[in-house]
Amino acid sequence: MSQLNDRISQFRQMTTENPDDDLGHFRLGQLLMEAGEYSEAITSFRRTLELSPEFSKAFQLLGTCLIQMGHPHEAIEILTEGWKIADERGDKFPRDEMSKLLKSLNAPIPHKQAESSSNEPNLPTGFVCQRPECFVGSRARQLEKPPFADAIGKRIHSEICSDCWNAWINGYSQNVVNDLRLDLSSEYGQEQYDHHMNLFFGFEDNNVTNSPKLEG
Ligand SMILES: [Zn+2]
Known part of the structure; x- marks a missing residue:
């Protein structure tokens, strides 16, 4: 546990020194999630997405944290947006993870553009x-x-x-x-x-x- 805390401190310092390092904020968010610090992790993932608005995995983890913090509506918004970005970019794994999360929230899953256009022409x-x-x-x-x-x-x-x-x-x-x-x-x-x-x-x-x- 203390090792995890040490790494969190390291990344906190790193992101303070390099506030525009999207991966640094993302990694910090992941470590905070591991430590159960969802509220602070949300801040890190939001910063990641400010810097890299197409970072689909950050949407997935941000949505997960919002669910953990009891904000299902915000989570649905974030996950729906993230799902579309992941689908456009072909980030299949985060897209499917976000499908599962949306399903767990009883929210509609957006259309699979890539797949629907191949099966059923427009x-x-x-x-x-x-x-x-x-x-x-x-x-x-x-x-x-x-x-x-x-x-x-x-x-x-x-x-x-x-x-x-x-x-x-x-x-x-x-x-x-x-x-x-x-x-x-x-x-x-x-x-x-x-x-x-x-x-x-x-x-x-x-x-x-x-x-x-x-x-x-
Ligand atoms: Zn309609």
């Missing part, structure tokens, strides 16, 4: 997703069937692509339930859930309601 599918924030564009695919039997389920089926649906059901809806502490067995909880789902899909205008907003 041909327009003919389906147009109506969600204002849809990120799939002309590759939008329709769900095979309505997710619910009621009118809203049919509307989702006819207007919302499968990626947006998955982003809601496998990711964002969990945040809604957790952040608002919704009890889905109550009528109020169910109403709030539907309300936020409608907002997510752009079925409802945020301005006309006065229900609680999500944090972060």
Whole structure:
């Protein structure tokens, strides 16, 4: 343990003397993680990314530290950004590690550009997703069937692509339930859930309601 502390001191000194040494900050962050000093490790990895914004492994470790410190939303942001950078750069290992972390947080995993373009050419599918924030564009695919039997389920089926649906059901809806502490067995909880789902899909205008907003 004292050896680890000695190395941490060494790297602290080194990064103080060479504040622009990205690898020095990265190594310091790794050692701090080893010692369980996640808060200080976060500072080191953030500095690494200021100096080297495409250092995908630093995103992975920063995300891990944020999870350890109990900041899942920030972790999802960092890991999603890092995942895209890793994918573009072909850093397969950190990318797949970040996929696992995102999955553990119930967050959607971005599209695998390299793989999807080889398997399925970017041909327009003919389906147009109506969600204002849809990120799939002309590759939008329709769900095979309505997710619910009621009118809203049919509307989702006819207007919302499968990626947006998955982003809601496998990711964002969990945040809604957790952040608002919704009890889905109550009528109020169910109403709030539907309300936020409608907002997510752009079925409802945020301005006309006065229900609680999500944090972060
Ligand atoms: Zn969509």
